[in-house]
Amino acid sequence: GAGVSxxxxxxxxxxxxxxxxxxxxxxxxxSLFWYQQALGQGPEFLTYFxxxxxxxxxxxxxxxxxxxxxxxxxxxxxxxxxxxxxxxVYLCASSHVRSDLLSSNTEAFFGQGTRLxxx
Amino acid sequence: xNQVEQSPQSxxxxxxxxxxxxxxxxxxxxxNLRWYKxxxxxxxxxxxxxTFSENTKSNGRYTATLDADTKQSSLHITASQLSDSAxxxxxxxxxxxxxxxxxxxxxxxxIP
Numbered sequence: 689g690a691g692v693s694x695x696x697x698x699x700x701x702x703x704x705x706x707x708x709x710x711x712x713x714x715x716x717x718x719s720l721f722w723y724q725q726a727l728g729q730g731p732e733f734l735t736y737f738x739x740x741x742x743x744x745x746x747x748x749x750x751x752x753x754x755x756x757x758x759x760x761x762x763x764x765x766x767x768x769x770x771x772x773x774x775x776x777v778y779l780c781a782s783s784h785v786r787s788d789l790l791s792s793n794t795e796a797f798f799g800q801g802t803r804l805x806x807x
Numbered sequence: 808x809n810q811v812e813q814s815p816q817s818x819x820x821x822x823x824x825x826x827x828x829x830x831x832x833x834x835x836x837x838x839n840l841r842w843y844k845x846x847x848x849x850x851x852x853x854x855x856x857x858t859f860s861e862n863t864k865s866n867g868r869y870t871a872t873l874d875a876d877t878k879q880s881s882l883h884i885t886a887s888q889l890s891d892s893a894x895x896x897x898x899x900x901x902x903x904x905x906x907x908x909x910x911x912x913x914x915x916x917x918i919p
Contacts, residue, residue: 692850721907730811730896730909731851779850796907798843798850 690714692799694780700805701770709765709802713782717797720763722755723779725801731779737763770806777801809834811899813910820917824887828913830880830897838900842871842882845894845912854882854895887917 693712701707713720718739723731724747733747739760748755752770757763767774783796811832820826832840839858843851855864859875868885884891897910 723909728911730911731907732909733907781850795853795856796841798852800848800850803848 692780692782692797694778694799694802696802697800698803698805700807703771703806704769705806706766706768707770707804709767709778709804711763711765711780711782711799713761713763713780714784714797715761717782717784719783719785719796720757721781721783721796722763722765723781724749725777725779727776734765734778767804770804772806775804775806777803809899809901809908811897811908811910813895813897813913815913816911817914818916820887820915822887822889822917822919825883825885826887826915828882828884828895828897828915830882830910832878832880832897832899832908832910834878834899834901834908836901837875837878840871840873840880841898841900841907842869842880843896843898845896847893851896851898884915887915889917889919891915892917 695710720737722734724734725731735755736744737757740757752768754766779801781796781798814829841856842854845851854869855866855871857864857873863872870883873880894912894914896912898907900907
């Protein structure tokens with residue numbers, strides 16, 4: 689596709705349920721980021737991939753959060769034993785260069801996000 | 808601590824009027840600063856990107872300024888339109904980091 693695609697767009701999970709959120713970055717993009725955006729807040733960094741390598745996972749809030757990008761393209765963010773505080777919009781972004789080479793001309797494209805509601 | 812602060816938190820203006828949004832940051836070492844527009848229920852869309860050597864950059868009715876010495880940026884919207892109603896987010900990147908630092912955004916509402 690032409691842009692970053694995330695699915696599902698909306699997810700309602702019962703507390704304690706496991707969920708998996710998918711991100712299809714723009715084809716060929718090296719860098720992939722996951723962000724968590726609580727209602728009325730700016731996005732908070734979760735994790736970063738350069739191709740298939742997860743180079744930074746410092747933003748993952750707990751060991752219930754796990755992300756992977758096994759083939760360096762599609763990424764999945766998995767949340768185990770969901771809790772109400774996990775309710776947020778999860779945004780994925782991709783860029784065609786490595787993050788350490790990001791320049792003023794380099795764009796990072798965001799998907800529309802997945803809105804997760806834990807009840 | 809790397810932080811990005813924006814003001815005002817929300818703003819209501821009449822259609823056709825101008826407005827200016829502010830961003831202050833403490834992110835270091837600084838690489839670039841971006842302004843994003845985020846419509847409700849959508850992902851952020853980039854408006855401008857500036858490095859430390861750029862003082863101003865325009866994109867249509869949007870003009871961003873950057874003062875890397877004082878670590879301040881502004882986004883000026885000229886002749887506002889109803890479609891400008893959205894959240895405007897300031898995002899700062901570091902040279903060495905793998906992440907963007909987001910402000911909490913300014914919610915702009917343009918009324919007829």
